[in-house]
Amino acid sequence: MSTSTTEKVGGRKPRWGFIATVLVLGAVVAVGVLALLVDIFTKRTEAQQPYFQVVQLTDTTYDPAVWGQNFPLQYEGWLKTQEMPADEQLLRTPTADDPRTVMAKSKLEADPRLVTMWQGYAFSVEYNEPRGHMYMLEDQRLVKRVTMFKQPGACLNCHASLPEVVNTLGNGDAAAGWAAMNKMPYSEATTYAQHPVGCIDCHDPATMKLRVTRPAFIEGIKEYKASEAGGSVANFDVNTMASAKEMRTYVCAQCHVEYYFAGDEKTLTFPWEKGLTVNDAMAYYDEIGWSDFTHKLTGAPVIKAQHPDFETFSQGVHASAGVTCADCHMPYKREGAAKITDHQVASPMRTNETINTTCLTCHRTSEEEMRARVDTIHNRYEETKNTAFDALDQLIADIVKARENGTDQARIEEAWAYQRQAQFIVDYVTSENSRGFHAPAYTNQILNQATDAARRGQLALLGQTYPPASAPSPAPVPEYTPPPASPTPSPQAPETASAPTTP
Ligand code: HEC
Ligand code: HEC
Ligand code: HEC
Ligand code: HEC
Ligand code: HEC
Known part of the structure; x- marks a missing residue:
């Protein structure tokens, strides 16, 4: 290259061979640099947006397989929700009515106290462990609670991909579609459903942003945010006002929550007007006079609780952190240069690798240690739950006996109120799916409350009543004599300022 300068300086005619060489060399370098830039650029964009748009997604792209053409890795994870660990499988011989060869295990067989607690209600006939999202529609269609009892279309709210169903039923008007589906008989509504929860239920097809599609959650979270416990926010609109982080919980809380069907319209409703604790829900149901069924053995009007995973999680340290x-x-998991979200929604404890990609991103310790901590929480939970559940079981047996013995109706009714309370809490906690993990201290606290209620119910049958646990002591307060003036406050100062601890 150095010769080129001297050659030019002479003002001679340009040498075309040389110029061509420079141009070619330059082009090669430029192409090289460009290639490198392109590579860096694609890696970077891949990390943010790991896909090539193969198909145009719209509001009517219902089939997850079509979304899978743009997002093969997320689609693969979504499909994997059909994987079941061997020890969770119940093998069965398929029949004409039920083609399943594998089911989840029965919870009723594992704990017959559930059958006693639900006497007179469909849950006492069949109730199983949950399994992966891919099974949600099939398991609902085939459960005896559906095949032997009349259920409304509202059951579909959390068991199918719904934009397609409600657009069809409402002729494009989603609100009309929801209303029509809810009150339709289940057997009819389910014929409109094709897929378990799909991409379009959690993602906006134009932007891929997370979104909430269920009116029950949109309404429920608005009520909660407006309440004192929720921060007194007026007119909360989840899809425009929730943070990106909150949405990572809210998409799940569309379904993993306690609910009931309100009125003849069978509108799916979450009892969150007073807050998200079990006592807030109970106060709400008491106020509107709601009972799910009359207990067949005792005659008590009681409430059935269902999977309050979000509400319970909300009372724990992870939520507050x-x-x-x-x-x-x-x-998140790594796939080449991209960091993607693992769409195989399942237990984080299933392998050392999943403990690693979840717990260990925050807890700097070993997989074994995390497993041990979860086991400890599960074991303590089982013990506390057993104490409460036995107490409830004994209360039910005692009410049955008392009715046979012609015990005074007033005492029976007092015991019913305690059964309602103990039963709702025990049901709430056993229907929650983490076996205590989502909020260990809170779960044990409310189970303690259930044990207390059950024992009070037994005492009420005997004519003995005590003031509520949260009320101040009935003993007369001794007259207060100020201590002699002292520079340091007495360590035994009476705790008169402390608020009652039980809501
Ligand atoms: C608010 C959302 C929601 C509604 C409404 C709902 N489910 Fe579910 N269902 C869930 C969730 C979440 C699970 C998984 C967690 C669990 O099993 O507790 C589940 C699990 C199930 C299962 C599998 C485990 C079991 O219970 O045996 C069946 C079957 C089922 N539901 C049937 C129904 C029926 C029937 C209805 C209508 C009466 C209904 N569901 C309404 C959210 C819902
Ligand atoms: C449309 C309602 C719906 C949504 C949304 C939903 N789930 Fe589920 N989920 C269910 C149902 C129903 C089942 C039980 C299916 C069955 O047993 O057939 C279930 C099962 C599960 C299970 C048990 C899986 C297993 O392998 O045992 C986990 C864990 C879970 N869901 C977590 C989540 C998380 C986390 C989210 C949010 C990212 C979420 N779900 C969103 C309805 C839903
Ligand atoms: C800090 C981690 C953590 C968070 C946050 C969390 N979970 Fe869990 N979850 C767990 C663990 C641990 C278990 C117990 C799994 C086991 O024992 O295999 C569990 C169990 C479950 C199960 C039962 C799974 C099964 O295999 O039967 C469901 C359903 C569930 N969680 C849903 C939720 C929902 C919905 C949220 C948010 C409202 C949530 N979880 C938040 C860690 C978490
Ligand atoms: C139950 C809700 C749910 C369903 C169903 C769901 N996703 Fe997601 N998806 C999420 C969550 C949560 C994230 C994390 C988003 C965030 O933090 O911003 C996510 C992230 C993504 C992303 C962003 C890139 C990444 O990996 O983080 C893509 C792309 C995506 N999902 C594609 C899909 C596709 C394709 C389907 C259907 C096969 C699907 N999702 C089904 C909840 C869901
Ligand atoms: C995104 C971060 C994050 C992840 C992921 C996470 N944790 Fe935590 N965990 C925390 C924080 C923060 C605390 C509260 C620590 C404190 O206040 O001292 C906590 C507390 C705990 C506690 C004490 C609970 C209590 O009620 O006192 C246990 C046990 C625990 N985590 C287990 C787990 C397990 C098991 C997993 C995985 C399934 C997990 N964590 C995943 C951040 C995380």
Whole structure:
């Protein structure tokens, strides 16, 4: 190259061969640099947006397989929700009515106290462990609670991909579609459903942003946010006002929550007007006079609780530390240069690798240690639950006996109120799916309350009543004599300022 300068300086005619060489060399370098830039650029965009748009997704792209053409890795994870660990499988011989060869295990067989607690209600006939999302529609269609009892279309709210169903039923008007589906008989409504929860239920097809599609959650979270416990926010609109982090929990809380069907319209409703605790829900149901069934053995009007995973999680330290459902059940994982969200929604404890991609991103310790901590929580939970559940079981047996013995109706009714309370809490806690993990201290606290209620019910049958646990002591308060002036406050100062601890 150095010769080129001298050659030019002479003002001679340009040498075309040389110029061509420079041009070619330059082009090669430029192409090289460009290639490198392109490579860096694609890697970077891949990390943010790991896909090539193969198909145009719209509001009517219902089939997850079509979304899978743009997002093969997420689609693969979604399909994997059909994987079941061997020890969770119940093998069965298929029949004409029920083609399943594998089911989840029965919870009723594992704990017959559930059958006693639900006497007179469909749950006492069949109730199983949950399994992966891919089974949600099939398991609902085939459960005896559906095949032997009349259920409304509202059951579909949390068991199918719904944009297609409600657009069809409402002729494009989603609100009309929801209303029509809810009150339709289940057997009819389910013929409109094709897929378990799909991409379009959690993602906006134009932007891929997370979104909430279920009116029950949109309404429920608005009520909760407006309440004092929720921060007194007026007119909360989840899809425009929730943070990206909150959405990583809210997409799950569309379904993993306690609910009931309100009125003849069978509108799916979440009892969150007073807050998200079990006592807030109970106060709500008492106020509207709601009971799910009359207990067949005792005659008590009682409430059935269903999977309050979000509400329970909300009372724990992970929620207050800003951890989300997705952090533990849909962790990030590396695929080449891209960091993607694992769409195989499942237990984070299933392998050392999943403990690693979830817990260990925050807890700097070993997989074994995390497993041991979860086992400890599960074991303590089982013990506390057994104490409460036995107490409830004994209360039910005692009410049955008392009715046979012609015990005074007033005492029976007092015992019913305690059964209602103990039963709702025990049901709430056993229907919650983490076996105590989502909020260990809170779960044990409310189980303690249930044990207390059950024992009070037994005492009420004997004519003995005590003031509520949270009320101040009935003993007369001794007259207060100020201590002699002292520079340091007495360590035994009476705790008169402390608020009652039980809501
Ligand atoms: C608010 C959402 C929601 C509604 C409404 C709902 N489910 Fe579910 N269902 C869930 C969730 C979440 C699970 C998984 C967690 C669990 O099993 O507790 C589940 C699990 C199930 C299962 C599998 C485990 C079991 O219970 O045996 C069946 C079957 C089922 N539901 C049937 C129904 C029927 C029937 C209805 C209507 C009466 C209904 N569901 C309404 C959310 C819902
Ligand atoms: C449309 C309602 C719906 C949504 C949304 C939903 N789930 Fe589920 N989920 C269910 C149902 C129903 C089942 C039980 C299916 C069955 O047993 O057939 C279930 C099962 C599960 C299970 C048990 C899986 C297993 O392998 O045992 C986990 C864990 C879970 N869901 C977590 C989540 C998380 C986390 C989210 C949010 C990212 C979420 N779900 C969103 C309805 C839903
Ligand atoms: C800090 C981590 C963490 C967070 C956050 C979390 N979970 Fe869990 N979850 C767990 C663990 C641990 C278990 C117990 C799994 C086991 O024992 O295999 C569990 C169990 C479950 C199960 C039962 C799974 C099964 O295999 O039967 C469901 C359903 C569930 N969680 C849903 C949720 C939902 C919905 C949220 C958010 C509202 C949430 N979880 C938030 C860690 C978490
Ligand atoms: C139950 C809700 C749910 C369903 C169903 C679901 N996703 Fe997601 N998806 C999530 C969550 C949560 C994230 C994390 C988003 C965030 O933090 O911003 C996510 C992230 C993504 C992303 C962003 C890139 C990444 O991996 O983080 C893509 C792309 C995606 N999902 C594609 C899909 C496709 C394709 C399907 C259907 C096959 C699907 N999702 C079904 C909840 C869901
Ligand atoms: C995104 C971060 C994050 C993830 C992921 C996470 N944790 Fe935590 N965990 C925390 C924080 C923060 C605390 C509260 C620590 C404190 O206040 O001392 C906590 C507390 C705990 C506690 C004490 C609970 C209590 O009620 O006192 C246990 C046990 C625990 N985590 C287990 C787990 C397990 C098991 C997993 C995985 C399934 C997990 N964590 C995933 C951040 C996380």
